[in-house]
Structures are given as C-alpha cells and as structure tokens.
Amino acid sequence: MNVAEPPKNYEELIRLVHDRFEGMSKSYQAISVYLTQNPNDVAVLSVSAIAERCGIHASSFVRFAQSLGYEGFKELQGLFQKRLSTAAPGFEARMRALEAELGTREDRSELGFLRDLVVRDIASLQDLLADVSAEKIVEAVDLLQKSETVYLIGQLRSAPVVDLLRYVLTMLGKRCVLLDPSGGLATYMARTITQRDLLFAVSFRFYATEVVNVVEQVAAAKVPIIAISDSTLSPLAKSASVLFAVPEHEYTFSRSLAAPMCLAQALTVALASRLQQSPNSPRIPTVTSPQGRQQPAS
Template identity: 65%
Template sequence: MTQPSPPTDYESLIRLIHDRHDTMSRTYGKIAVYLTQSPNDVAVRSVTSIAEQCGIHASSFVRFAQSLGYSGFKDLQALFQQRLATAAPGFESRVNALEQEMKAREDLSEADYFRDLVISDTASVQGLLADTHKGDLSKAAEILGDADTVFLLGQLRAAPVVEMLRYLLTMVGKKCLLLDPSGGLATHIAKTIGPKDALVAVSFRFYANEVVSITEDMAARNVPIVAISDSTLSPLAKSADVLFSVPENKSLIARSLTAPICLAQAIVVAVATRGSKSEKVEIPTVTSLQS
C-alpha cells in the first residue's frame, strides 16, 4: 500500500499528530507531546539535543518522523523552522546565535543568566502572539462575560496564573471564585458550580491530578470551560470549549510564566471591553477605590 504524503505545513502536521496520538506507543506519545509543547525548541535544536532533553534516543525521533511519512527528522523539523521564521522574522538566527554562545561559555555571570532568561521569555511571548487566534479570545470573553460566576482552577506552577486572573477579574467587576486547594476543598467547592457559571482551568506538565479531574467533571456537567495549558495534547484539551496552548521555553529553574500571565491579562481585557467601543481598560487603584 502506498504511504500517504506527509503534511507540508505545520498546522497539518499538528492535526495529524492529534489524530494519531491515542494510538501511539508510549515513546511516540512522549515525542508528540514534546513537539506540541516546545515548537520553538524543535525548530532550532538538533535532534541529538532534543533527544537528550526528552530522555529518548535520537533514533526514536527519526522513526517517529518516518511513521508520519517523512524520510527523516530533518524533513519534519523544517515545518517547525518555517513556522518560526514566518511568525518572527529574524528571530531564528538570534536564537541560534544564543545557542552557539551558550555552548562556548563555561562560567555564566548573573547578568548572563538574566539575559538568557529574557531572550527565552521573548521567544515564548512571540510564540503566543503567533499561535493565539482572535476567535478564541472572543469566545473566551463571551463565555466568561456571560457567566454568573467565573470559577478559577490552577495548582502547582499554574497557581500564580489563576491568582492573577482572580485579581484582574475582581478589579474589573467580574464575580469570580478561586477553587482553593487548601484543606482539600477544591473538589467540594467545584460541586457548587452551576450551568450558568464558567470554569477557567490552568495546568502545565506535570498536570495536577485534581485540576484534570475537576475539569473533566465540569465538562460532563456541560459547564463552559476556558483552559490554559502547554500543549494541544494536554489532558485539559478534550474538556475545554476554548483551549489556549501556550508555548514554553525551558529555563534553569522552572519554566517561565511570562507568556501565561500575558495571556491571562489579555483574556481579562477581552472580557472587560466586550461590547464596548473603547479598547482601553484601566484597573482601579487602591486610591481611586477609596476616593
């Protein structure tokens, strides 16, 4: 039987990976998740470097690409490179230059670490700008704007994102409630969510079990869900009415929250300006609230 032609663009490749993900082996599934979570890294790193980071032999990446119809990993990687070059002209060369510079340096100063982190965060935000669809922002604004109460769910590294959402939504006058994990109450609070409410679920790998469980329960109850995660293969994806997949770049300590926080702010702005001709939103200050 003739092997179907492999995808010729990034979007078609990701759709194919989604279609086959449930039937993939554990190793191929892990590769698929990495490809969708770290498209910028896939574009600029060698297959050896990517394999070392994933803890998978490089030959598995080659075989994975061949299973999708490519002659080798470089053919698959070219689609990621095309995506990055189109989304941010000139950025690929800057990242490559940084890669080479990092390899050449042995002792990094505090300023060097700071510079590297800023460049990494810039890559994440640029990826966010390229991959976020206007229609998704509009739909998220509609879901949250129409909800009686917006419930916020996020644990572990996602906790600061939902705390920011709680602050911003409260300050623009939207009723919201945090599903606080303290005392093991998050699951019990979730039972109070009604059909006219909405849930914002935020989770990154390694996905908090309670967050995934509550999100699935709310989807079964037809509660509208807006999710923020790190991959379109995230366990939140199947439950979400709107899923924002935020590109990440690995840092020395933990993956940065710069892009998710930026997205959280954009979502609140979209909610606050919904139906308004003005696009300028100002969060009230403590002074203005007291005057």
C-alpha cells in the same frame, strides 16, 4: 500504529498526531509534544540534537516517523522545513536575535541571571503575540462576559496565574470562585458549577492531577471551559471550549510565567473594556486605603 498513507503536509501530520496521541507510548507522547511545541527547531536541528533535548534516543524518533507511514525521520522533518519557509521566527531564533541586540553575557554574575531571564521572557512574549489568534481572544472574552460565575483552578506553579485572575475579576465586579486545593474540597466545589457558569483552568507540565480531574468532570457536565496550558496535546485540550497553548521552553532553573500571566491580564483588560464600555482606557476600579483615601488599584 502504521498508516497506509503518511500525511502530506504539516497540518495533516499534526491532526494525525492529535488523533493518535492517547494510544501512544510514553516516549512517543513525549516526542509528539516536542514536535508540536517546537516546529521551527524540528525543521533545522539534527535528529540527534532533537533527541538530546528530549532525553530520548534518536532511534525512537526514526521509529516514530515510521509508525506514521514515513520511511524515516528525515521525510517527516521535510514537512517542518517546508512550513518554516513561511513561518514566523521561533523561540530560539528570537532569543538569539535578542542576545545579539543586548549583548552576549560573558559572566555568571547575579545581574547576568536577570539578563538571561529577561531575554527569554521577551522571546516568549513575542511568540505569544505571534501565535494567539484574535478569534480565540474574542471567544474567550465572550464566555467570560456572559458567565454568571467564573470558577478558577490552577495549582503548583500555575497558582499565580489564577490568583491574578481572581484579583482582577473581583475588582471588576465579576463574580468568581477559586477552587482552592486546601482541605481537598476543590473537586466537590466543582460539582456546583452549572452550564451558566465558566471554568477557567490553568495547568502546565507536570499537570496537577486534581486540575485535570476537575476539568474532565466539568466538561462532562457541558460547562464551558477556558484553558491555558503548554500544548495542544495537554490533558486539558480535549475538554476546553477555548484552549490557549502557550509553549514552555527549557530554562536552566525554572520555566517562566511571563507569557501566561500576560495572556491572563490581556483577557481581563478586554473584559473590562466591555463591562465599562470603555474600549480606549479600561481600568481596575479604585480601592480604599486604610486612611480612607481613594487610590488606583495596583
């Protein structure tokens, strides 16, 4: 897996990692995912600290760098340090700034847990705003608008994101179908998707096998796919027409859905503005209460 000439900049390095990812060992794949998801941390942390966060021995990082043509990890790390000089602050830096602003939590009370989660969610939302390009949002909304039917798939903790999408798309009058895992029929339902339709897939580590299989099956039929995942090295990445990589950061208890839920809602708001020809104030149509009164949809 050695290369004659190592990449000379961060962009070349990431391209090489993507090209070689499928042929890597499991440990090298885990290293690749961490490097691509946390470039700012890679620039400032020691190899021992990075290795501890990944749960992989530091010597594996050295061998990984050598497999890409570098003398050692320090040389590879230099590309990340050069990138950092012009990059926006990363998740950890944003979180530390928010903690300084809101005050460091000293207790382990129930309210303290809420504060921790809010700080992390704000940082992840700031990262989302900094990382998602306007071009990708436009491309995704174009696909949503022109599709005859939007098929949705997301399982395990990704399920709330597609449930939100199904609700809003239905209220906007956009035909959509949830590929529900119940009954084991999702794969068979996916066979009815045509090139006039769209698959919207959401999946994070550890990727649900059925979701990955459906995405690959639908991509083979040349159906357009929008995907929200956690990495450009996700198994959804190679099949997606538009990929939104929303990196996940380690949480003591669980990983938050704040950023992917916000992204999903932003896409539907943008779609609503087109369907309603109302760029300034798109709204979800009203629903009827049991008493027959019209109420705004919540």
